Amino acid sequence: MVVISEFQKIGIGLIGFGLFFLVFGVLLYFDSVLLAFGNILFLTGLTFIIGFRRMAHFFCQRHKFRSSFFFLGGVSLVLCRWPIIGMLVESYGFVLLFRSFFPMALGFVLSAVNIPYLSAFFSSSSSMV
Template sequence: MITITEFQKIGVGLSGFGVFFVMFGVLLYFDSVLLAFGNILFLSGLAFIIGFRRTAHFFFQKQKLRGTTFFLGGVALVLLKWPRIGMLVESYGFVVLFKSFFPMAFGFFGTALNIPFLTTMYNKLSGSSSSMV
C-alpha cells in the first residue's frame, strides 16, 4: 500500500483548489486574478505532491524545455493581466508537457469506467490493433 505524507495531502488540496480557481476564472470570462491565483496554487500543489527537486527536474528537462517555456510564459502573461492570450499559451504548453501522460490517462479512465469512446481513443493512441473501429 502506498503511504501518503502530510505534504502530499497538502499538495493534493492545493492542486485541487488551483484547478477549481482556474475553472472558475474561465467561467467568469477569464478573470485574471482568479486565473493567476489558480495557476500559483496548482504549481505549488504540484511541488508539494512530487517534491521540489522532482518538480524542477520535470519542468527543466531538455526535451520538455519548449513546453515549459510556453507553460510558464502563459502563467506570466496571466499574471501580467493578459488572461486570454496567457491561457492559450499556457494550454499549448500544458499539452506539450504532459502529452506522454494522456494515453495512460485515457486508458485508465476507459478501462476503469468502461467508457467506449475513451477505450477507443486509448487503443488508437497506444497503437493497438485490437480496436474494432
C-alpha cells in the same frame, strides 16, 4: 498500500483549490486575478506533492524545454493580466508537457468498463430507446 505524507495531503488540497479557481476564473470570462491565483495554487500544490527538486528536474529537461517555456510563459502572461492569451499559451504548453501521459489516461478511462460499480453505467445491453 501507498503512504501519503502530510505535505502531499496539503499539496492535493492546493491543487484542488487551484483547479477550482482556474475553472471559476474561466467561467467568469477569464478573470485574471482568479486565474493567477489558480495558477499559483496549482504550481505550489505540485511542488508539495512531488517535491521541489523533482519538479525542477521535470520542467528543466532538455527535451521538454519548449513545452516548459510555453507553460510557464502562459502563467507569466496571466500574472501580467493578459488572461486569454496567457491561458492559450499555457494550454499549449500543458498539452506538450503531458502528451506522453494522455494515452495512459485514456487507457485507464477505457478500462472503467471492468470496474464493478462503474460498469453499470457503461453497460451496452440496456437501451434507453
